[in-house]
Amino acid sequence: MSHPGPVEPPPTPWDLPSREQVAAFDGDDDLVAVGADLAPGTVLAAYRRGLFPMPEPARFRLPGRAAPPTIGWWSPARRGVLRLDGLHVSRSLRRSVRDFEIRVDTAFDEVVAGCADPRRPGGWIDDGIRAAYAELHRLGWAHSVEAWQDGRLAGGLYGVAIGGLFAGESMFHRVRDASKVALVGLVELLSDAHAAQRLIDVQWSTPHLASLGVEELPRRAYVDRLPALFTVPTPEGLLRSDG
Template sequence: MALYQLSSDDLTFPNPQLALDNPNGLLAIGGDLSSTRLINAYKLGIFPWFNPEEPILWWSPNPRGVITPAEFKLNRSTKKSIKRSNFSFTVNQAFSDVIQNCAKLRVKEGTWISDEMISAYTKLHEEKYAHSIEVWQNDKLVGGLYGIGLGALFCGESMFHLATDASKAAFWQLCELAKKFGIQLIDCQMQNSHLQTLGIYEIERNDFLTISAELQQASISSDVWHKRQLKYEW
């Protein structure tokens, strides 16, 4: 099966079911990171992932790592750790700082969050597609995550922590927010051992694409992504 070459003037994508088996999910190469192309991609279950020195690569892996908000899990020791940490949480208050931290903390392992990606997702944030959850400790940003909101679907991109369990706390608050406002599924792209401990599981790509298309059409309150501090109960 051939890898599809995207042209600069064509914003469409091939059927994600045509993605390669090896490497898993690689579908297309080229194009750009314009807001229109990125949103077209996410709507089809496709996302960009590439090293800074590479051309843009587009992926739709099979199976897909997902979680419904109610299935998010924190073990007892992690809950105690978060409570002791005296974290506070906000929505969309420091998107730029969150994505910059996500990039910095992955430099050693090789980050895909290049300056080009940061610029593209910051523009999506300004256009109210990309959102962040922030974790604060003594007025310092110590954790967070960001992703794309499409109706009742949230497509997670990356998270970071500078304090123990701060990224888990951000994920927990995302799930609490999702339950409150009707977001029904969080796309985690690909499962790993860390995500698995939080309740992330895998489904077939075809099932994900069907569910994703339905959830994107769901109407949820715009209040979900208003800038504010989150209140929570233990």
Template structure:
């Protein structure tokens, strides 16, 4: 499927059905749909910040941005030898961002984007698309602020599509397709607001999420 056949509205319909788009590579103009037999999720009540990650956050020097530069965040995620983000997918998510449906959480140091994560919202579901790091643990820190924001905003489902060792170490799980669809069906009619929480606050984040045992 090429860009002319794929619209933002069709993409949202696909998400609501539990499928998402990918490309074979950045240079391949075609897009295919994915509906994994086992789906990755990050339970919002299961994410905890480890002591080591908390120490890195407390070191400071990082500024958290919300939708400050969505395009640069997607570009950062695509900036790797192998990526499923082609020009078609890039353009679609920019369209969704202008409609207030796709969002990014970014980490900045001295005006330079050093990490981030982005995804799509529907109802009380957040569909995480990709993340990147240009500094040690930058994506983990961005993910911590994202999870905290989803909790505060009333979200019930954080879809990570697949599970990587990185996500599993942070509490990510795999569920069967049928179980995922039940979680999705419960989340879609609900109301949540990605923009509702206040400006990210490091101390509040750590108080709410640091693992103490």
């Protein structure tokens, strides 16, 4: 029997920018606000407004400050998104898919740890982020899509699912193509009767992601799509079993 859905946490006490304020945010700066906390209600409220958390940029930190960095709330001026019917699967990737087994939510903490590996360039996932998404996972909002090979976790991705929106946070691989295969698995997981109404948010596009079909939406266009996305039911594959 399926769980009826994720558990709604207590609402945030913080006065986050409204969806309308985020949509109207002008200029090319992707950082919209700083502060607040990473409680589940705060993080979910941010996603529902078109924001996501990452530590503040180094340029905002006071010299010599020992305290952890303040949380930054980001909404890219050009948002990277993937429509489910827009995924580009090359012939070589299609062959690679056959070499992996896709699992969902069987190794969430390990996936986040792989994404947070400090040896990776540009790492930003600190202990606070890891704890926050572990709690969102416990409540049924955050999910991992994993590529396994020979009984070992080869790569994967994690993100937050709210209705028809899957907000991807990060991905990693230990075996070539494993993270790409996890993305293919995510698209297949979301490809139900409501597939045309779903959207994968990847935050920022890169040449690599663009080669897979990721497009860019202006901030306002992305934020304006959110209310309709949130009316779409959660995919069955992301609903927990009671047993």
